[in-house]
Amino acid sequence: MGLKQNLHNLKEKYKGTKMAPAFNAIHTFLYLPNEVTHGGTHIKAADDLKRTMNTVITALIPILIFGMFNAGYQHYAAIDPSLRTNVLANFFTFDNLWIGIIKVLPLVIVSYGVGLIVEFIFAVIKGHEVEEGYLVTGMLVPLIVPVDTPLWMLSVAVVFGVVIGKEVFGGTGMNILNPALTIRAFLFFAYPTWMSGDKVWVYDAVERAGTADAISGETILGSYAQGQEVIYSNWDKFMGFIPGSVGETSTLLILLGAAFLIFTKIGSWRIIVSTFMGAAVMGLIFNQVVAADIITESSKFYGLMNTPFWEHLMIGGLAFGAVYMATDPVTASQTNKGKWIYGFLIGFLSIMIRVFNPAYPEGVFLAILLMNVFAPTIDHYVVQGNVKRRMKRLKAKTA
């Protein structure tokens, strides 16, 4: 009777046992279940959570592939800066991709492997179905860590992020903090010397440090923060031929991903647009502070404050955070009005933290985590507006 029938028989066999959720997770991955409606509407729309999550993953795949090439490119370009003179010829090479395969792919495999094991264990223990949230989280995690992140560190962080960030709250849909960013924050705070130096961003820079072959792995933000010259053109910054976390560098691909998410109606355009707006406003304020001579070159904040506001939007993790992190529907504001406020504050705070953070010139993940915590508060006040309107109507009637 073929695979379909065999799997159906197995499903009946596992029904009610402890292993049922684990089996169903694999089964439903292959086949849309044969479940029919009972009570309520007799027909249902085509979308389910798997399809929704899959759309986000689709939008991430070009970024992952680009990130793999970029891992190799940054490595070789750090050794031989002359490669940077003709980027396009030296970017999509097999040597670059090979570095990506040996450095980036393991991050993806470890992220998915460890995360899904934790998910399956929780599903079996708690007897609920394996939920799809981790499909996206598992893809996001390798894209927001530096390429030289050790795999054991990533494993520890993933376990922490999935258990503390999500499962203790009840799993997908119940968490307060974005799990991928919880993992990123854990890495940052648990291993600060490793994660925030100027080496970890480029493959092999850590190994070579202190030797005659030493290469720099400094990010643009790092250079600005220290008042150093930046060698990358705006074209490089927009296209993403720069060091940084694996998936955050290419503003172009991130914007294409944003367009896809908005078109498919999976990502919230309100959050994406308002995050960029918030960041631009904060950047402009800093630019004005510099223009008004309130801050001079002697200040340690001068470098980043003097960075044009539009450049802030292209460098660091802002674009990636705005499009893929802030839009996580579970941890974002849930009301449309709330989404504008939530996104704006993320952008605003991102640039503020980026400029003022003494240890590490980036603030996007901290800003998003902070706003994750405040999202329910924002929603509360938005919803209260609706409640007040209702009360007013009642008063007008009875008066």
Place this chain on the structure above:
Amino acid sequence: MSKDIRIKKGLDIKLVGIAEKTTKISNQSSVYAVKPEDFHGIIPKLTAKEGTEVKAGEALFHLKSDDRILFPSPVSGKVTEVIRGARRKVLAVKIAADATQSYKDFGTKNASEMSADEVKNYLFEAGCWPFIKQRPYDIVANPNQAPKAIFVSAYASAPLAADLDYTLAGKEAELQAAISAISKLTEGKVHVSVGANSNSPLASLNGVELHKVSGPHPSGNVGTQIAKIDPINKGEVVWIVTPQDLVVIGELFLTGKLNLARIVALTGSQFKNPQYVTAIAGASIADITKNNLNNDNTRIISGNVLTGKEVKEDEFLGYYDNQITAIPEGDDYEFFGWNKPVFDKVSTSRALTFSWLTPNKKYDLNTNTNGEHRAFVVTGSYEQVFPLDIYPMQLLKAFMYKDLDEMEALGGYEVAPEDFALTEFICVSKQPHQKIIREGLDLMREELG
């Protein structure tokens, strides 16, 4: 002054099997049944025992808490069986119909000469009170609470809904008599809404406030219209009558007989000839659908695909229903159904779902859930199909954790389960919205009165 209603938020689900405008006169069924569960939330007290001979219009049971509210037999005949469920709950009262029908005579009346109490008593006596429903709570109206207005929606926007312009054509006299009667029951107005481009027999009634409705479903839902015309506040009640039931009430006033015959639309892809048939409330499904139904793995629904009830062939047409829908069951697996491009299903997203490309295509949807039940994850999608000034997800959550203060504050008095049918249809997490709302409303009714 009439107020037109235009809504933008909503979704027209276009399905295969729209009823062709021909009416077949169906033979009388041999068995009819009245199911107390059609009248949500009532506790019946049987007055007709098994073996009793009843006339059409004679009461079978009344409300336990109010013996004025009678529930009549749709046909004359003999009560053959009272089907009971757990704890002796009455599930259905079956009546074997006489070959020639005899009606109980309630005497003709002229509503314009009657007082409100006289109208009420006449409706009680003839078993017409269950036609009057109320909001909040979406239940049979409580006659002791005066409504601020009465609403009639003569525009059916639900998928494959019976065209009321067609089924009620020529019933102007009955409709006018009924409107004259029920308008005595409220100090406020009687709001009647018709489709903007319709040729409705209700468009020319006297003594009503007429509204023209346009926009996608749920524009025809009376809940949408109430919200746009005169929203319900705490402590207020509105009453609702469907146009089809107005015809019954009108006929009662004009002839003194209770005639529950109506025109029913047979719709959906599993009917060989989707068309209209005549039927009496409570008629057996098998009789109405005879020689027309493709019964191979079919879901039969008394009502429409969004809010109707699943019935088997040996069951009966719902008391208020004017539509039977038959669609294929979807109890099969679909290989990689969750990620492959989808052309044959409806979706409000564009996540490799292509129904946005073909807005006029008619779909043959089945009953597959297209995914498993999950916690709420996606936000902002319900709002696109939900035209009320209410936060749908927040209200659903309040109903789930049963916080009465929030349920009240967020608009619990203004909603009925059917208002959440579209959000349930598009729900990515496959949550049972209508059930959540129904249970929440029952709780509110119990706790807040």
